[in-house]
Amino acid sequence: MRKIYILSIILTFISCEGFIRTNDPLESYKYWAGDEPPKEINLINGEYLQTPHFTLEYQLFLQFKSNGDWFNEFIKYNNLKIDTINNDWKSGLDLPKWFNPSKDFIKYSRNQHDEFDRSRYFVNPKNGMCYIFETFGM
Secondary structure, eight states: OHHHHHHHHHHHHHTTTTEEOOOOHHHHHHHHHOOOOOOTTTEEEEEEEEEEOSSSSSSEEEEEOOOOHHHHHHHTTTTOOOSSOOOOOOTTTTOOOTOOOOOSSSSEEETTTTTTTOEEEEETTTTOOEEEEEEEEE
């Protein structure tokens, strides 16, 4: 019994080793995208959390300004659609205080009918302000 207890403690420490958490917008973007941000976007706020699970599990909150071309390409590349259902994607989330897109924003999702895909992407076409909430596996 003592061996099982010691083994469980060791496994707990090993599994916590790869935990990533940052509130830095540049680091958040780099962890999420795996690269430097393009010159067309100006990062404002960010929060990134990645668990040490053997499968990739992360949660990203990002606020930035971009030109319309960059966000339109992002929409096409990720096959995003305007969210018309308005389901409760925020349920159970602890949103950062700065993550507050108003009704002036257009809200996109990958699949608004998938209750497990809560990721949402917001753009204000008037001023280029954008918010991204993306979660995978969490």
